[in-house]
Amino acid sequence: MIYPTPAGPRYSRLRRFALDIAITQVFNLIIAILITYVVRRHGGFFVNLVFSMCIGTLATAFIDGGRLIMWGEQKPPKWKFVLLIIVSLPAAQFLGKALAAFMLGIPFEDMSEMRGGNATAMLIGAAVCSMFIIWFFWSREHIEYLRAEAEAEKARAASIEKQALQAQLQMLQAQIEPHMLFNTLANLKGLIDVDPRLAHRMLDQLIHYLRATLCASRSQITTLEQEFSLLESYLGLMKVRMGQRLSYALELPDHLRHLSVPPMLLQPLVENAIKHGLEPRVEGGKITVRAERNGTRLTLTVCDTGLGLENAPPSTGTGVGVSNVRERLQALYGAGAEFTLNPNTPSGVIAELAIPL
Known part of the structure; x- marks a missing residue:
């Protein structure tokens, strides 16, 4: 059971989505640093940052936005959620590259050639990022579900305690x-x-x-x-x-x-x-x-x-x-x-x- 904020479920979802997008930017910055200084991709830090921001933000928008639209703040079904992630990552990869190339003024064919080197490292990086994204969203949803269950149990215990107190008071009045x-x-x-x-x-x-x-x-x-x-x-x-x-x-x-x-x-x-x-x-x-x-x-x-x-x-x-x-x-x-x-x-x-x- 989920308890919406006083402003309503829609406001709660938008605030949650905005918070997830903000958290994603931190991960995008870390990924850009790793690509530039650990994987040592050509193009410079700024170029890698733009690509990371576009791909990561779109991935979060597709995954988190789709989750909020389909299941709200409730715990999503496990395999349906994994399927959403599997579909969203390639789409975010393709559209994010296209958006980054457009923002940087790089022709799409040149961009593909420029970022096509070191394919093994990029593949490993994409796999690690994908696994991290899956783990992050799924763990967070599981924690939120457990927290909601704890709140519901606490409410039930308070209700039982209140009923016991009322019964005690009625007995004392009698x-x-x-x-x-x-x-x-x-x-x-x-x-x-x-x-x-x-x-x-x-x-x-x-x-x-x-x-x-x-x-x-x-x-x-x-x-x-x-x-x-x-x-x-x-x-x-x-x-x-x-x-x-x-x-x-x-x-x-x-x-x-x-x-x-x-x-x-x-x-x-x-x-x-x-x-x-x-x-x-x-x-x-x-x-x-x-x-x-x-x-x-x-x-x-x-x-x-x-x-x-x-x-x-x-x-x-x-x-x-x-x-x-x-x-x-x-x-x-x-x-x-x-x-x-x-x-x-x-x-x-x-x-x-x-x-x-």
Whole structure:
């Protein structure tokens, strides 16, 4: 598989052809030097250079131009390519001599006689040049083919890695603590007979929350506005459950509302704060969720006034929420993200995460 340049396949072919012609001129210069000073052909260096330039350039034009026209930048079939070279070399030899004679003002019959001496040396030189040209073009095409294969394999490996990462993230999203739903349904069942009006209100909040959660769980990216809207639905539901024991504040500046973030990134932290901080506390408390921009990083904070890390019951631990956030941040940003848990004053926990914008 060949990856064309952004300017398009045609531009890539022309640039490749121009580069091959330029490389050929270096070989033509070397051949002219060898003919003049090693084979010691008559006519002088300039004459030999003109002949070498004409023959070599036409040979490259026929071979490389024909290859690009017929097969593009893909690897050509071996025997068809060799056949192209076999046909192109004699044609380039004849036409190149004629062109050089014309440019130098030498009659064609005189040119043939002038360059007909030392036929054995010329034959050996032509054979060596032909073998070199065949080796050069074929080796280069083989290297280009192997390079393209390596790039394709690298792309396939990156695609597999990306799919594995997406599967990991979806699995982590699916692990978001489900106990809240079961507890809410249990409370709803108890409220139906005791307070039908409150049960109806809780059911409305639950439907709104589940609808928002379903949309978020199916997305790979969301905005802070949508994330905070999901948190508002969840906290509204918890407010119906806990009543005056729960208060909350969501602080999202207008200039950050449309910023893209991973979905349900804050949800586990808010659930964790309620489950381990506010629910076990008799008087409840307050949760504050805040978004701030610090240079090139986005800081998200979940602050609660619950029991705190030291006073939380040993059996509750930190649950799935904190580990879920850590694993998702590691999968998405690696060392580019930070996550900290610190005590709040006078009580509670401050969970803070910073991610690159």
